[in-house]
């Protein structure tokens with residue numbers, strides 16, 4: 001038996017389609033939807049594959065969780081994002097069409113295809129009916145893996161999703177990616193570019209970890225606090241120690257020859273926040289006392305350690 005509210009929604013939809021409320025109840029199918037109209041079961045795979053990475057759980061942007069029918073209909077702290085029967089007034093539609101910025105999914109381009117946008121609109125137009133059993137979103141692996149099992153990108157991806165609103169090619173909240181660093185995919189997170197921010201096997205030399213720990217300023221995420229939780233930071237650290245593996249568990253190659261830039265505190269005469277470096281052959285400047293702020297530029301060695309090329313006070 002459809003619930004009262006679902007039936008009302010479906011009836012409104014049928015009325016807008018047929019212009020005849022009297023027929024509406026008669027033509028509802030077993031799930032309370034007008035026949036032929038798309039149901040939540042058909043649009044859920046779009047949300048699951050493109051939206052729930054960010055829009056699920058307690059930290060969902062603006063409280064908008066898109067991982068179940070009830071939560072999609074409920075909306076977030078700014079109110080509903082789906083207005084059954086009126087796609088044009090629905091915030092969700094405005095966002096996927098780019099009529100309201102930032103356009104969704106925030107990881108785009110690519111954004112949703114025309115057919116996907118049309119399906120979402122037709123579903124809302126039909127009164128946003130629930131339909132049959134919807135596929136559940138693939139749960140990102142949030143819990144740390146069992147001891148002895150390596151951490152992979154699949155475990156840290158949901159954490160790094162919080163960084164993508166700024167560290168995205170374009171259309172992010174703040175224009176071009178900060179420092180040219182894009183964190184949308186595994187490849188981009190590890191890319192060398194001007195310098196590497198993740199040195200597989202060497203967490204202390206990985207700017208990404210140093211930034212989320214606050215060893216390097218400004219601390220990330222830039223819009224914090226809140227910062228990442230201790231468990232999240234520990235998971236990122238383990239991921240780097242375990243070789244910054246991809247989703248399939250394959251460790252990343254050491255980016256030998258790539259540049260690094262580390263900013264922090266000299267914790268010993270030849271150590272910056274725990275990263276030992278050899279000043280031999282490096283240009284070092286005066287004023288480098290233990291406890292001083294310093295910047296190290298160096299090159300990743302084939303064994304993953306860092307050879308300093310320049311150390312200066314900062």
Ligand code: HEC
Nearest residue numbers: 050051054061062078081091092095104105106107164165
């Ligand atoms: C990488 C993370 C990310 C992904 C993926 C993503 N979003 Fe968002 N979304 C955000 C952020 C961050 C905001 C808040 C932006 C702002 O302040 O307007 C947001 C805001 C929204 C809003 C506005 C909510 C409100 O009430 O203010 C809607 C609607 C929305 N997203 C829908 C979607 C849909 C639909 C998808 C998938 C097609 C999607 N988002 C994918 C991060 C994401």
Ligand code: HEC
Nearest residue numbers: 162163166178179181197207208211217218220221222223
């Ligand atoms: C609100 C926008 C924003 C968010 C969210 C954000 N960042 Fe940043 N990020 C910045 C800005 C701005 C800079 C440049 C800061 C500077 O060094 O002056 C930056 C710099 C960095 C750098 C230094 C890159 C380099 O090579 O110099 C790293 C690493 C980084 N961010 C990682 C992250 C991670 C990891 C997250 C998520 C946990 C994150 N950021 C979230 C805005 C953001």
